Amino acid sequence: MLIIDCPHCGPRHEQEFHYGKQAHVAYPQDPSALTDAEWARYLFYRDNPRGPHAERWVHTAGCRRWFNVVRDTLTYEIKAVYRAGEQPPQEYAALARPRGGVPAATTDQAVDPGTADTTKEA
Amino acid sequence: MSYDPRNLPEHPDFLWANPEPKSSYDVVIVGGGGHGLATAYYLAAHHGITNVAVLERGWLGGGNMARNTTIIRSNYLWDESAAIYEASLRLWETIEDDLGYNVFFSQRGVLNLAHTLQDVRESVRRVEANRLNGVDAEFVDADGVRELCPIINTDNLRYPVLGATYQPRAGIAKHDWVAWGYARRAAELGVDLIQNCEVTGFVKDGNRVVGVETSRGRIGAGRVGLAVAGSTSTLADLAGFDVPIQSHPLQALVSELFEPVHPTVVMSNHIHVYVSQAHKGELVMGAGVDQYTGYGQRGSFHVIEEQMAAAVELFPIFARAHVLRTWGGIVDVTMDASPIMGRTPVEDLFVNTGWGTGGFKAVPGAGLAYAHTLATGQPHPLNAPFSLERFETGALIDEHGAAAVAH
Numbered sequence: 001m002l003i004i005d006c007p008h009c010g011p012r013h014e015q016e017f018h019y020g021k022q023a024h025v026a027y028p029q030d031p032s033a034l035t036d037a038e039w040a041r042y043l044f045y046r047d048n049p050r051g052p053h054a055e056r057w058v059h060t061a062g063c064r065r066w067f068n069v070v071r072d073t074l075t076y077e078i079k080a081v082y083r084a085g086e087q088p089p090q091e092y093a094a095l096a097r098p099r100g101g102v103p104a105a106t107t108d109q110a111v112d113p114g115t116a117d118t119t120k121e122a
Numbered sequence: 123m124s125y126d127p128r129n130l131p132e133h134p135d136f137l138w139a140n141p142e143p144k145s146s147y148d149v150v151i152v153g154g155g156g157h158g159l160a161t162a163y164y165l166a167a168h169h170g171i172t173n174v175a176v177l178e179r180g181w182l183g184g185g186n187m188a189r190n191t192t193i194i195r196s197n198y199l200w201d202e203s204a205a206i207y208e209a210s211l212r213l214w215e216t217i218e219d220d221l222g223y224n225v226f227f228s229q230r231g232v233l234n235l236a237h238t239l240q241d242v243r244e245s246v247r248r249v250e251a252n253r254l255n256g257v258d259a260e261f262v263d264a265d266g267v268r269e270l271c272p273i274i275n276t277d278n279l280r281y282p283v284l285g286a287t288y289q290p291r292a293g294i295a296k297h298d299w300v301a302w303g304y305a306r307r308a309a310e311l312g313v314d315l316i317q318n319c320e321v322t323g324f325v326k327d328g329n330r331v332v333g334v335e336t337s338r339g340r341i342g343a344g345r346v347g348l349a350v351a352g353s354t355s356t357l358a359d360l361a362g363f364d365v366p367i368q369s370h371p372l373q374a375l376v377s378e379l380f381e382p383v384h385p386t387v388v389m390s391n392h393i394h395v396y397v398s399q400a401h402k403g404e405l406v407m408g409a410g411v412d413q414y415t416g417y418g419q420r421g422s423f424h425v426i427e428e429q430m431a432a433a434v435e436l437f438p439i440f441a442r443a444h445v446l447r448t449w450g451g452i453v454d455v456t457m458d459a460s461p462i463m464g465r466t467p468v469e470d471l472f473v474n475t476g477w478g479t480g481g482f483k484a485v486p487g488a489g490l491a492y493a494h495t496l497a498t499g500q501p502h503p504l505n506a507p508f509s510l511e512r513f514e515t516g517a518l519i520d521e522h523g524a525a526a527v528a529h
């Protein structure tokens with residue numbers, strides 16, 4: 001079981017949280033301009049690395065807020081925890097740029113639930 | 123030979139040889155799980171293509187193939203799924219003769235329990251869809267459930283059992299023997315089964331794959347077929363394309379051996395239990411996926427704990443059983459809970475993945491279709507709908523309702 005250090009509440013058992021999949025996947029800037037292939041990438045393709053992965057979690061049984069985690073998918077070690085809307089630590093900066101090349105909305109336009117700080121279910 | 127009680131029996135003969143890799147093959151299959159081995163067998167047996175290697179990084183059947191709970195059924199909702207899983211079930215029905223090998227295939231039926239009114243509606247819908255597709259299915263009420271499996275507690279639990287779908291032809295098999303049965307016949311037909319051989323890269327000529335780099339050197343290939351389950355993203359990445367796959371740990375466990383108490387297979391999506399009793403007598407139970415992606419090949423203890431709580435509520439006599447062993451595999455999950463099989467953006471490189479938590483039952487049918495795809499370069503009618511392109515065309519095959527493990 002993971003111990004996740006919620007940026008608002010401190011360390012808690014994994015069971016208090018829900019996983020929200022890959023972080024920093026921003027809504028496309030101009031959705032109607034996307035090709036089918038680009039739209040497929042936005043909807044269905046997510047990184048699946050062996051190693052560090054930036055992902056969203058929500059503290060369902062605590063503060064109910066979303067935040068970001070860098071976790072190693074091989075060792076399950078949590079490398080960093082940071083708030084919604086923040087960038088990962090410098091050494092993991094590349095993880096905040098998901099592959100696929102769909103032009104993203106700028107941060108202020110983003111409808112990424114990760115930044116909206118909602119209580120939506122993962 | 124006479125039996126001498128003071129000595130252990132002779133070591134049985136090896137079922138296949140351990141050849142050195144040749145410099146090239148017509149077809150190289152990456153992954154020596156059920157799918158890779160079945161594909162190699164059908165390539166040789168149905169298409170006469172025997173200059174084939176199966177490259178396995180560990181040992182044959184050491185991945186999900188011998189880690190699953192061996193449930194075989196074909197009661198999926200959509201036509202495309204019913205077609206491939208039912209074709210597979212028909213192959214299971216003759217597999218022991220086809221392979222000349224016992225795999226303990228036992229058609230003891232499967233109950234998929236309904237615990238809510240919505241479950242009941244979904245179940246009845248699925249039963250009707252199954253019948254239209256020639257898949258044996260009926261809906262039974264709670265009394266019917268108790269008749270088929272007397273040890274089930276239907277009333278005195280948080281989500282009472284309101285009924286179930288029942289597929290009598292469903293069942294279980296001994297998964298490692300299935301792998302060995304395919305391996306043995308494939309090897310007899312001339313396929314090279316090469317263990318301890320990890321594929322570490324792809325050799326390309328332009329956009330065409332012409333070989334693989336391995337821990338045992340470079341091996342040329344006319345065509346390459348991936349069958350690496352949870353490792354597909356990693357391999358696709360090396361080949362230069364992406365797959366819409368998320369890899370999750372999935373666990374199972376067994377109890378110690380008991381006299382026969384559980385006559386069928388019981389699955390519940392709602393409270394999340396699936397259980398059968400193996401021939402030897404262990405209760406075999408599957409747990410849920412860990413919610414996060416992972417490659418650790420182990421799952422979390424609390425997932426097992428939740429699974430046991432549900433199992434004991436549904437089968438009160440299990441409270442007396444001890445867990446003997448738990449383990450995990452890494453399953454390849456797609457967004458529509460359906461597999462991906464067919465061409466990739468790289469020429470002559472093919473993919474078979476996305477079976478997630480339910481690809482054991484598909485081994486014969488998928489092997490047959492994938493062999494056709496690798497032999498001809500074209501999808502078989504059974505796998506044509508399961509192309510990688512469906513994520514772009516939107517022709518998804520949403521089987522979340524019929525998939526056993528919620529994810």
Ligand SMILES: Cc1cc2nc3c(=O)[nH]c(=O)nc-3n(C[C@H](O)[C@H](O)[C@H](O)COP(=O)(O)OP(=O)(O)OC[C@H]3O[C@@H](n4cnc5c(N)ncnc54)[C@H](O)[C@@H]3O)c2cc1C
Binds near residue numbers: 178183185190322353
């Ligand atoms: C706990 C659990 C319970 C399950 N229960 C069921 C069930 O009841 N019914 C059902 O139908 N399905 C079930 N499944 C799913 C089923 O096991 C899988 O869908 C199926 O086994 C996947 O196909 P495979 O057998 O070819 O995979 P695997 O056996 O995993 O084969 C893939 C192989 O590829 C090899 N490989 C990976 N990378 C490389 C590389 N770079 N080079 C060379 N080789 C490589 C691996 O070592 C592995 O042996 C379950 C799975 C798990 C984990």
Ligand SMILES: [Zn+2]
Binds near residue numbers: 006007065
């Ligand atoms: Zn919190």
